[in-house]
Amino acid sequence: MSEFHGSASRSSTPGPDRTPPPATRGKGLGQRLAELRGPDVPAKALDARALAALAANPGCRRRAILDGAGVDKARLASALGAPSGFGQSQFALTRGNAFEARVKADGGAELLRLAHARLDPGAEPPEGAAVPDLTAHGPEGRTARTALALREATRAGGWTLLDHPMLALDVAGSLAFLEPDAVVVHPDGSWSVVEIKSFPMLDGAADPAKVGAAARQAAVYVLALEEVAARLDAEPEGLAGDSAPAPRVRHRVLLVCPKDFSNLAAASAVDVRKQRAVTARQLARLTRIEEIAEALPEGTCFAPDRPSEELSAAVAAVPATYAPECLSACELAFHCRERAREADAVTRLGRPLRAELGGLATVGDVLAAARGESGDPDDPAVSALRRAAALRAEALEGAAACR
Numbered sequence: 377m378s379e380f381h382g383s384a385s386r387s388s389t390p391g392p393d394r395t396p397p398p399a400t401r402g403k404g405l406g407q408r409l410a411e412l413r414g415p416d417v418p419a420k421a422l423d424a425r426a427l428a429a430l431a432a433n434p435g436c437r438r439r440a441i442l443d444g445a446g447v448d449k450a451r452l453a454s455a456l457g458a459p460s461g462f463g464q465s466q467f468a469l470t471r472g473n474a475f476e477a478r479v480k481a482d483g484g485a486e487l488l489r490l491a492h493a494r495l496d497p498g499a500e501p502p503e504g505a506a507v508p509d510l511t512a513h514g515p516e517g518r519t520a521r522t523a524l525a526l527r528e529a530t531r532a533g534g535w536t537l538l539d540h541p542m543l544a545l546d547v548a549g550s551l552a553f554l555e556p557d558a559v560v561v562h563p564d565g566s567w568s569v570v571e572i573k574s575f576p577m578l579d580g581a582a583d584p585a586k587v588g589a590a591a592r593q594a595a596v597y598v599l600a601l602e603e604v605a606a607r608l609d610a611e612p613e614g615l616a617g618d619s620a621p622a623p624r625v626r627h628r629v630l631l632v633c634p635k636d637f638s639n640l641a642a643a644s645a646v647d648v649r650k651q652r653a654v655t656a657r658q659l660a661r662l663t664r665i666e667e668i669a670e671a672l673p674e675g676t677c678f679a680p681d682r683p684s685e686e687l688s689a690a691v692a693a694v695p696a697t698y699a700p701e702c703l704s705a706c707e708l709a710f711h712c713r714e715r716a717r718e719a720d721a722v723t724r725l726g727r728p729l730r731a732e733l734g735g736l737a738t739v740g741d742v743l744a745a746a747r748g749e750s751g752d753p754d755d756p757a758v759s760a761l762r763r764a765a766a767l768r769a770e771a772l773e774g775a776a777a778c779r
Contacts, residue, residue: 408669409445414679419446424554427547428592428651429705431658437668438696439706444547444665447678449707455680455687458711472574476557479572479632479641483507484537484558490643491560491568491630492535499563505535510542515553518542527608529561530623536561543600547659556597560630567605569597569629577633577642587631587646594629595651599659601625627652668694699727733757 413419430439442449453460479487488502506529512521522541529536538559545552558570571594575586605623627649635642676690691711698716702709716724720738723730734757736742745751746765751758 405666412445412669412676412678413447414677417679420448424593424596427552427596428655431655433697434658434661435697438694441665441668441694442678451680452678453707453711456684456711458714460707460710468574475574475634476572478639480539486641487558488535488537490632490641494643494645495568495628495630496562502535505537507537507539510538515542519544519553523604526604530565533563535563543597543604545600545603554597554600566624566626567601568626569594570632571629572632575633576637578636582633590631591646591648591651595648595655598625598627598648598652599656698723
């Protein structure tokens with residue numbers, strides 16, 4: 377499982393009157409995020425799926441600050457009275473872990489065989505591949521140990537399997553530590569991401585929607601690996617070695633799934649160049665976490681044990697960009713949908729429609745523009761609405777005349 381580990385420190389424990397945390401202006405980002413999360417509330421680990429969802433909705437400051445602070449959005453949604461069923465079931469997690477363990481058994485022999493067959497058939501067979509120990513203290517230590525293992529494997533040549541390496545990626549000013557299922561180093565020194573999923577591959581093909589989600593998740597790992605490769609390539613020659621090739625991160629990842637509902641493994645090479653480009657562009661557009669935190673009222677706290685009125689005010693202090701797609705990607709979607717309905721916002725009707733309506737932000741504005749009660753007639757959106765309203769009225773009149 378991929379993880380995002382917050383590096384913020386905890387603040388002091390509040391008294392029994394549950395006084396809001398003190399103002400944090402001028403404090404370090406880590407302490408600020410810890411106080412937003414709540415005193416003694418541990419940071420919620422996020423996987424690459426969540427980061428991909430965040431990149432898919434870069435205008436949502438609410439998700440950006442909650443994810444950056446490590447807030448448990450599922451608990452927060454329940455405390456707000458809008459629990460969400462988003463997430464994997466325990467059965468799916470258990471089945472997925474068992475399948476992953478089977479694929480990685482015997483030093484990852486089956487996994488490497490699939491990588492050789494699907495990604496690099498022209499290379500030598502992966503006999504006696506190296507599986508380095510990546511154990512280290514804390515996410516920072518594991519990240520450094522992973523970088524060292526990647527450098528050594530690149531210099532050594534041959535096949536190397538890194539089981540659950542730790543990668544770092546800057547996300548809107550907050551450092552994310554990600555843990556892909558595996559990374560394979562090829563004999564030519566290139567690196568490939570491996571995604572192991574529990575959904576089946578039937579007759580060599582899997583559900584396109586699930587494959588797309590896996591590709592977006594893998595794209596996050598590819599971006600993180602590219603940052604590692606850039607740092608290794610920039611090292612002094614004395615460390616990297618004159619003969620070591622510049623590390624290359626492959627944009628074709630290995631997707632491994634159960635074959636036809638069995639415990640046998642099937643694999644497919646998935647090109648994630650498009651997803652990687654989109655994710656990189658969207659993550660670059662995210663407002664930096666410190667800017668969002670600095671704009672919040674002093675004393676803002678998202679701790680789920682606080683009164684619902686206080687939590688509602690805290691959440692409302694951060695602008696959200698709700699769209700129907702959020703229902704399958706965010707635990708707070710039900711809460712945000714209700715607020716969008718209360719505000720009569722057109723965003724709840726979908727991003728494509730919202731883009732077509734220009735400056736008309738509410739359903740009331742749209743209806744008033746269609747009826748000719750408001751809006752600039754030269755505005756293309758207003759003109760199209762009035763034309764549509766006229767056609768509708770004409771059609772209704774024709775239908776009534778035929779009765």
